[in-house]
Amino acid sequence: MNVPFLIARRYFSSKKKRNIISIISNISMIGVAVGTMSLIIVLSVFNGLEDLVRTLYGKSDPNLVITATKGKSFAVTAPLLQRIQATPGVALLTQVIEDNALLQYHDRRMVVKMRGLSENYFGQSGIDASIREGDHRLYHDSIDFALIGAGVQHELSITLKNGLTPLRMLYPRNTAGKTLSLDPSKAFNEESLQAGGVFLIEQRMDDSYVFVPLRFAQRLLGYGNRRTGLYVKVGDSFQVEAVKQTLREELGPRFTVLDSDEQHVSLLKAIKIEKLFVFITFAFILLIASLNIFFSLSMLVIDKKKDIAVLLAMGATEEIVRKTFLGVGAIVALVGAVVGLVLGVGICWAQQRFGLVSMGMATSIVDAYPVKMKLSDILLTSLAIVLITLAVSIRPALNAGRLVLRDNL
Structure with a gap:
């Protein structure tokens, strides 16, 4: 028989007239429940945002990107392309030229991020599902x-397939060792093309990117056989991580191979850091809420001095007394934590299922706040509750065990 647990349960469920100790205990349980629920919900929202970022960029990003370790571009040769294509797991290889350029339409101009793509790009990208207008x-x-x-279309008021007014792309000519001419016709390379389609992916790309044919980018930038990157689509039966490691070994230190997360490492890292700081902040809030357990246990020790003295007189050790009051604190925290976990998981499930809370923006890609529950977050929250409960309960429990027998009988 677990005597400390039985006594702790008796103290917790005592049917005596409600007093200040039981009121503080109830406040403690409510505080732990609310803190636990909030922590689960907030961590799940950050998980949802992280997944949303991956989903948005996944519409235009390849599985793997090969870039030069040093410099902006690198020479592409037939042997290099053959080596990459012969690598197990490489299903599709797309050549890319990306750089800033000046886009002009009528009398309006803006600097855009131009991405030149070979013809097979849309075989490995789902961007065609994000086309809002055109082809x-x-x-x-x-x-x-x-x-x-x-965003580019809105900024320049572009009309699709306007044969009378095409898009003009300008890029500074290579003037190494020469003085830049003040004559725009001599200072810039210029090429024209038609606007064929408008995509809507996410704000950063929508406001700055223009996709053009690879041959168009070659002419405008004068790149010849140089490329800024190679996009790799991994076969369905292969793991991206395994193919990435194989390509890194095959290509050597001259090239960098990045997967989808590594292509946006700064953004994803920022979300994870924010999630960490939010967890720490809410853990402190949970600690403050749990201080009521400290006060209720301290008052319970004072209230039960005679009971403690009787237990000690009957042969109970200090360890049994300490475990009894630690058990009371654990029961209070456990009840609050279980209620908080159930409420937090329930609210997150309802948000996933019914989208109760909307983003509140007409231009938002998703209608409701994205949430994603992870078992690791629930376990981490539970661990935090255990540590906090021990921290606030141990002092009153020690005081109970040190009670002087002769002064309280």
Whole structure:
């Protein structure tokens, strides 16, 4: 028989007239429940945002990107392409040229991020599902078309397939060792093409990106056989991580191979750091809420001095007394934690199922706040509650065990 637990349960469920100790205990349980529920909900929201970022960028990002370790571009040769394509797991290889350029339409201008893509790009990207207007094709009847972000279209008031007013792309000429000419016709390379489609992915890309044919980017930038990157689609039966490691070993230190998360490491790292600080903040709030357990146990020790003295007189050790009051604190925290976990998980499930809380923005990609529950978050929250309960309960329990027998009988 576990005597400390039985006595602790008796103290917790005592049917005596309600007093200040029971009121503080109830407040403690409510505080732990609310803190636990809030922690589960907030961590789940951050998990949902992290997944949302991956989903949004996954519409245009490849499984793997190969770039030069040093410099902005690198020379692409037939042997290099053959080596990459022969690597197990490489299903599709797309050549990419990306750089800033000046886009002009009528009398409006803006600097955009131009991405030149080879014809097979849309075989490995789901961006065609994000086309809001027009067509996703970059070539049609030997005519070059641009795929522009919705923000770029709005900024320049672009009309699709306007043959009378095409898009003009300008890029500074290579003037190494020469003085830059003040004549725009000599200072910039210029190419024109039609706007064929508008995509809507996420704000950063929508407001700055323009996709063009690879041959168009080659002419405008004068890159020849140089590329800024190679996009790799991994076969369905292969693991991305395994193919990434194989390519890194095959290509050596001259090239960097990045997976989807590594392509946006700063953004994802920022979300994880924010999640960590939020967890620490809510853990402190949970600690403050649990201080009521300290006060209720301290008052319970004072109230039960005679009971403690009787237990000691009957042969109970200090350890049994300490465990008894630790058990009372554990029961109070456990009840509050279980209620908080049930409420937190229930609210997150309801948000996933019914979208109770909306983003509140007409331009939002998703209607409701994204949430995703993880077992690791629930376990981490439970561990935090255990540590906090021990921290606030141990002092009153020690005081109870040190009670002087002769002064309280």
